[in-house]
Amino acid sequence: MAWTEERIATLKKLWEGGATASQIADELGDVSRNAVIGKAHRLGLKSRPSPVKAGEAKGKAKAKAKVASKPVKAAPPKPKKEAPPKPVEAAAEAETEKPAAPKADTATSNKPQPTPNAGQSSPKIVSVGPGGFLRQGPGDQQPPIPPAPPRRLVPAKPSPEIADKTSLLELSDKVCRWPMGHPGEPDFHFCGEAVNPGFPYCVEHCGRAFQAQLPRGARRPPPPLPFGGPRVR
């Protein structure tokens, strides 16, 4: 199966949405986990919680004589490139909104909701309130954790309600990208609320994704994040 534009778009969004390579591969179908990873890297997306340390790049590309096609391969000393000390700060993302929107994606950004669809929400997916938990299963993936929470959260008006499920193909800069459920499930979707200006999530999910740094003595006891969130000490 070739990598069509759609498949690539799906791969990107699922990858950025926090889905694992296996989940993405399963979602796309007809591709292996390795294919997904390889494609993701070729696309330039990479570096998400990787179990493997980036320390040494295993120069052990030993003799892979398995396929035994090229018997003699002159292996000149490969210059190992050493990454210069580069401070990791993807933090500034929260403020600067970059209009790097896919080509055929921006068209769906402005969609009216003629169907209120009241009382029709999926029973399995609940909107968690502050302090609530949303664990659907052990294999569930994490929402992207913010690298650097802003000091203050800007208040914004909560939208009345957007009952329509937002598919990953309908994501845009304007809607909340918080994943609901997990990829692969039929009703997996994204929040789709109007975003808190300057943030990738709506107001409610900003409250889950970002933890305000409160002055001493006014700390919040339980972090609302399921797990894996930045620990407040």
Place this chain on the structure above:
DNA sequence: CCCTGATTCGC
């Protein structure tokens, strides 16, 4: 063992 992503390298 299972899982994960990273990397290499023959194709």
Place this chain on the structure above:
DNA sequence: GCGAATCAGG
């Protein structure tokens, strides 16, 4: 460019 094989950490 693609992805199986392989590696390495959890």
